[in-house]
Amino acid sequence: MSYVLPSDFVTKMIDAGEAKVFMSTRDTLIRSFMAGAILALSAAFAVTVTVQTGQPLVGALLFPVGFCLLYLLGFDLLTGVFTLVPLALIDKRPGVTVRSMLRNWGLIFAGNFAGAFTVAVMMAVIFTYGFSVPPNEVGQQIGVIGEGRTLGYSEFGAAGMLTLFLRAVLCNWMVSTGVVAAMMSTSVSGKVIAMWMPILLFFYMGFEHSVVNMYLFPSGLLLGADFSVMDYLVWNEIPTVLGNIVGGVTFVGLTLYATHARTGAARNRPVPRAVAREAGVPAE
Incomplete structure (x- = not known):
């Protein structure tokens, strides 16, 4: 499988974070737009499969196709740069x-949202034949998802916000692991x-991904779901972004950096008894 050792791919992570900081505005926006659009199409695909088969696991098994494609094509997701770019800053790369x-985060957020929203409009037109009929079964399910992941959290107040935040943390723990896995x-x-x-794990577990939500929630609003833009921002997108930052930086970026890029000093090895007897030193 041409496996790359952790000490080597962590260096690649830092290099990638540095490169993204200095990428031109034009390239950053193009790559992030395409990433948001492809991931949105993948989310629409997964919801369609789930509705048609009645099996959420099938949708989750197929959802990663979009993620794999966009990273093989060299496009950028917000969740990935949340993990990679801080490493270049921590490593004190010149100019970072x-x-x-x-x-960089702001540009990629804008590009991801533009790409995801473009697909949301296209799919809303498809689901409603140009808004001439009520949304089909898939469109209705997207609306249900939007309501459940906004009003469903707000119903529980602080406990709902904590649940949302932790789902976002766990999401980018897995998603950034996927970014590193590439x-x-x-x-x-x-x-x-x-x-x-x-x-596969993050999608099936229903964790909160800021870019996937850039498709699901605007799409739900376009299709007449019963929640507002403010519900979407306060009870999903903003806490999800914050949780994604924490999950990516803490559980992926910093842990790999600390143990593979800044490895601690090795402990002294105990002297075997036979060697100690020959050398005349005490054995441990």
Whole structure:
């Protein structure tokens, strides 16, 4: 599978974070637009499969196709840069600052949202024959998802917000693991297999992904779901973005960086008794 050792792919993670900071505005927006659009199509595909088969696991098994494609094509998701770019800052790469990191995040957020929203409009037209009829079964299900993941959380107040936040943390723990997994192999098959596993897990578990939600919730609003733009922002997108940052940086970026890029000093090995007797030193 052309496996790359952790010490090597962590260096690639830092290099990738640095490269994204200095990428031109044009390229950043194009790559993030396409990433948001492809992931939105994949989400629409997964919901369609789930509705038609009645089996959520089938939809989850197939959803990673979009994630794998967009990373093989070199496009950028917000959740991925939440993990990679801070490593370049922590590693003190020249020219990488908090300001340049936030600029990169802002551009990718805008590009991802534009791509996802474009697909949301296209699919809403398809689901309603140009808004001339009520949404079909798939469109109705997207509306149900939007209501459940906004009003469903707000119903529980602070406990609902905590649940939402933790689902977002767990989501980017898995999604960023998928981003890193693409660097674990030099073969296409190895990259796809490694990426597929954590993405399947996050989608089936119903964790909160900020870019997937950029499709699901605007799509639900376009299709007449019973929640507002403010519900979407306060009770989903903003807490999800914050949770995605925490999950990606804490459980993926920092842990890999701390143990593979800044490895702690090795402990002294105990002297075997036979060697100690010959050397005349006490054995441990």
